[in-house]
Amino acid sequence: MSNNPYSTPQNSWNQQTHNPYAQSAQAHRTNQQSQSASFGQPGGFRTPAHQRPSQNTRRAQMKRGLTYAVGYVVLIWAVHIISTLIFGGALVYFGIHPLELSSLPYIFTSPILHVDFSHVLSNTVPGAIFAFLIGCSSHRVFWEVTAFVVLIGGLGTWLFGGPGTNHVGASMLVYGWLAYLLVRGIFNRSGAQIALGVVLGLLYSGLVWGVLPVDEGISWQAHLFGAIGGIAAGMLITSDDPPALRAKREAKKAEKLRAERTVGATAAQQQPYPQPGPHTHQGTQPDPHTPRFPSNPPQSGPFYNPPRA
Numbered sequence: 001m002s003n004n005p006y007s008t009p010q011n012s013w014n015q016q017t018h019n020p021y022a023q024s025a026q027a028h029r030t031n032q033q034s035q036s037a038s039f040g041q042p043g044g045f046r047t048p049a050h051q052r053p054s055q056n057t058r059r060a061q062m063k064r065g066l067t068y069a070v071g072y073v074v075l076i077w078a079v080h081i082i083s084t085l086i087f088g089g090a091l092v093y094f095g096i097h098p099l100e101l102s103s104l105p106y107i108f109t110s111p112i113l114h115v116d117f118s119h120v121l122s123n124t125v126p127g128a129i130f131a132f133l134i135g136c137s138s139h140r141v142f143w144e145v146t147a148f149v150v151l152i153g154g155l156g157t158w159l160f161g162g163p164g165t166n167h168v169g170a171s172m173l174v175y176g177w178l179a180y181l182l183v184r185g186i187f188n189r190s191g192a193q194i195a196l197g198v199v200l201g202l203l204y205s206g207l208v209w210g211v212l213p214v215d216e217g218i219s220w221q222a223h224l225f226g227a228i229g230g231i232a233a234g235m236l237i238t239s240d241d242p243p244a245l246r247a248k249r250e251a252k253k254a255e256k257l258r259a260e261r262t263v264g265a266t267a268a269q270q271q272p273y274p275q276p277g278p279h280t281h282q283g284t285q286p287d288p289h290t291p292r293f294p295s296n297p298p299q300s301g302p303f304y305n306p307p308r309a
C-alpha cells in the first residue's frame with residue numbers, strides 16, 4: 001500500500017472530472033433506449049408537433065360531418081316513424097299550405113315530414129352525403145346554408161306552390177345543399193371545392209329534372225326554391241372561405257383603413273386656419289387702432305396727476 005498522501009485526492013479528482021463528451025454520449029444512448037422502449041407503445045415515435053394540428057383538424061372535420069349526417073338521418077326517420085305509428089301519418093298536416101297565413105310557420109317543419117317510407121328513403125342517402133360534406137366545413141357553415149335553404153325554399157314554396165296543396169319532404173334540403181356544393185367553389189375561389197362540385201354534378205345530374213313541373217305529385221317548387229336558397233348561400237356567406245382568401249380579404253380591409261387614415265391626416269394638415277372676421281374675437285392680440293390709455297383720465301383720486309402749467 002502506498003503512503004503517497006496525494007494519491008487519494010488525485011484519484012477522487014480524476015473520477016469527478018467533468019467530461020462533456022461522455023455526458024453527450026450517455027444522453028444519446030438514453031434517448032435511443034427510450035425510443036426503442038417506446039416502439040409499438042401509444043407514446044412511441046410520435047409525429048412532430050407541427051404535423052399534429054392538421055391531422056387533428058381533419059379528424060375533427062370528419063367527426064363533425066358524420067355528426068350532421070347521422071343526425072339528419074335519425075331526425076327524419078324518427079319523425080316519420082312517430083308520425084306513422086303514433087299519429088297515423090297525421091303529422092303531414094304541418095306541411096306548407098301555399099298562401100295560408102296559418103301555415104307560414106310550417107316552413108320549418110315541412111322538411112322533416114314525409115308521406116310514406118319510400119319518400120323518406122329516397123331522401124336519406126343523398127341528404128346524408130350532402131350534410132356530411134357541408135358539416136365538414138364548420139358548424140356555422142352548416143347552419144347558415146341550412147337557414148338559407150329553409151327560408152328561401154319555404155317562402156318560395158308558400159308563395160308559388162299553388163293553393164289547395166300541401167308540400168312536405170326533405171327534398172328541399174337535398175336540392176338546396178346540392179346547389180350550394182355545386183357553386184360554392186366558384187364564389188370562394190377554391191380549386192378543391194370546384195372539383196367536388198364537378199364530381200357531384202356528374203353523379204347527381206339526374207336531379208335537375210326535379211326542378212321542372214314534369215311529374216305530378218312532386219313538389220318541384222320546393223326543389224327549385226331550395227336550390228335557389230343553396231345558390232344564394234354560396235354567393236353570400238363568407239364563413240366557408242379558404243384561409244388564403246380570408247387572409248387576403250383581411251389584408252385588403254387593413255390597407256383600405258390605412259389609406260383612409262392617411263387621407264384624413266393629409267386633409268387635416270392642408271386645411272387652412274380660419275381668418276378672423278370683423279366680429280371675431282381675436283384673443284389677447286391688441287388692436288393697433290385702440291389707444292393704450294383711456295381718452296378721459298380720472299380727474300381725482302390717488303392716481304390723479306394734474307397737468308402742470
